Amino acid sequence: MKIVNFTIILFCSLSIAKAQMTSSTNNKRIADVYFLNKEYYAAAEYYKKTLQISPDSLGFIVPYGFENKIKEASPKKDDYEYAVFQLATSLRLYKNFKDAEKWYAIANQFINEKYILSGFWYGECLRANLKYEDAIAAFEAFLKKYKLNDDYVKKAKFEIESCKYAIHEIKYPRLYRITRLSNNINSAGSNYAPLQNNAEFYFTSSRPIGNAGKNEVLEAGKNNVKVVKKETPYINTLYTIRADDPKSQNVNVKKVGLEMKKMESAAIALHPNGNFMFFTAWVNKEDKKRNIYMSKKNGDKWEDPIVLGGEVNVSGFNSMQPFITKDGKYLLFSSDRPGGLGKYDLWYAVLRPDGNVGNAINLGAKINTQDNEEAPYYHPITKKLLFSSDGRIGLGGFDFYESEGDFTDWSVPVNLGYPFNSAKDDVYFTALDDTGKEGYISSDRESICCLEVFHITREYINVFGALVDCVTKKPLQGATITLTGVDTEKQIVLTNAEGKYQFQVGSNRGIQVNAAKENYFAKSISFNYEQLVKSDTLLSPDLCLEPMVIDKPIVLDNILYEFNSAELTELSKATLDTLYKIMVDNPNIEIELSSHTDIIGTEKYNLELSDRRAKSCVYYLIGRGISAERMTWKGYGFSRPIAPNKLPNGEDNPEGRALNRRTEFKVTKQKK
Secondary structure (H helix, E strand, O other): OOOOOOOOOOOOOOOOOOOOOHHHHHHHHHHHHHHHOHHHHHHHHHHHOOOOOOOOOOOOOEEEEHHHHHHHOOHHHHHHHHHHHHHHHHHHOOOOOOHHHHHHHHHHHOOOOOHHHHHHHHHHHHHHHHHHHHHHHHHHHHHHHHHOOOOHHHHHHHHHHHHHHHHHHHHOOOOOEEEEEEOOOOOOOOOEEEEEEOOEEEEEEEOOOOOOOOEEEOOOOOOOEEEEEEOEEEEEEEEEEEEEOOOOOOOOOOEEOOOOOEEEEEEEEEOOOOEEEEEEOOOOOOOOOOOOEEEEOOOOOOOOOOOOOOOOOOOOOEEEEEOOOOOOEEEEEEEEEOOOOOHHHHHHHEOOOOOOOOOOOOOOOOOOOEEEEEEEEOOOOEEEEEEEEOOOOOOOOOOEEEEEEOOHHHHHHHOOOOOOOOOOOOEEEOOOOOOEEEEEEOOOOOOOOOOOOEEEEEEEEEEEEEEEOOOOOOOOOOOOOOOOEOOOOEEEEOOOOOEEEEEEEEOOEEEEEEEEEOOOEEEEEEOOOOHOOOEEEOOOOEEEOEEOOOOEEEEEOOOOOOOHHHHOOHHHHHHHHHHHHHHHHOEEEEEEEEOOOOOOOOOHHHHHHHHHHHHHHHHHHOOOOOOHHHEEEEEEEEOOOOOEEEEEOOOHHHHHHHHHHEEEEEEEEEOO
């Protein structure tokens, strides 16, 4: 779903034009004028009047029995269906998904092919209202009814996958704490694009500036209907407060001192030297495009802004949402200029110390999709690019994605998951530290119509443990402990004199701790999501490592076979699974698997039987995925007993023979 950039559709204090026409036909015409002029709240009000909904029905709630009314009013059926669909669409377009869902549920039952897309939009509204299972069902039903093979089929399948992803994400929330700012920053209108720069905190707001302006005439089409309304007082403007105030209850919000000559402005970016300001500006008319402007600082004041040249702004196209890297080397922005891969792409240009910029370069297919990529944030220390996109699998609307790179190559972007992202639009990240552990975002997750500013903090799990020798129980100092996991960077530490180790983990999606020391078998332990979400501190069980001696045989207990057979029993497989884990934890070792027998039977028979049994063990491990090159097998028959097969008096020794019927492995090589 495409976010309406900067142009905020408001319903809080909207002044609906007073028309002298009261019939349903005239209400429909007025509604259509509002709709075509993108005044969607006003349009919804008049489509509601067109439907002759009784005054006692609050808001946009569907009155009881309304569906039957449509069926009964057959002469007016076409008009009713049109108004229902348009009402649902108007509600959706100013993001009142809760009420739009109910009206689309009715429109979805219409037989007329003109309203076939009701099923798609119904699914989108369900998704935005966190009803993911119902949304999947709605999109699947739409695909069965829809006969064309166009983008809506592709989008519906895309939405189904996104809903499945969202269900998993919400079931397993990630380690983020997000709080909506409850002060005057989130005032009336939309509040977005936060930026903290040294001692000041900047943001954009469409909060009302004075009262509504002069009258504005709206008209559309050939129906000769004109509507007079007051110009909106909700103007997008740049604001600032002290940097230590964003979370305070009492903040002193003031405009950034720029002379914009009745233009709207948004999304500020500041050069680290403090001498240049970049931002988006436009005249709020349908035929006006958004461009990036720059202002130079002169003393304590900002000079009149100038529009950037063709390196960034291309005539007839939009360039917006500038961002300057903290080292001052690059200007990033979003644009639908020619040469892109989709609708809005992310671009970058070299930024010179004097404020001039080089030619813009597209960030490429790793980052950009056929849809929209917006609001870039890049930190040269972490080499992490954060941006918003509606062209990838996500929770819905615009989601935040993260990629690592250096402007020559990028990793595949990763969705930052829930609760960093929501079912609605999440855009504009700014960090408060060098690692991105804390920052601000914009989101409409708690609002019907408008973006708001949220504070976001990454949380961590502390992992503690100790490592000892399995035989002596003494602590092992200087062992290498490696932590890996889903959505977390690899960490490596050495144990101290007490064998202790410690990690701080920023992901609860599952981790593995591997302990390794020379002349010991390495060992790994894993922790799943259910274990990690229980506490912010994880005391891992004390690990112990078994000493390793090259060519020293180690008996594998309970490797059993049927009589005169090399077929492994289920108990034997369970024992070999232990060896499998050793092989996985120690990818640098090669082993020999050997099988031994007692003296019952001939030498040739026992050699062949033991060889087949040792081979069956190796083949079982190969079947589990261990490379055949790391293993050999050999049958020794009864040539290497570890206990007497007979007692000193010559009688049979069943206990000794049982010990000799064994399977062993030994490490033959350990690669450094």
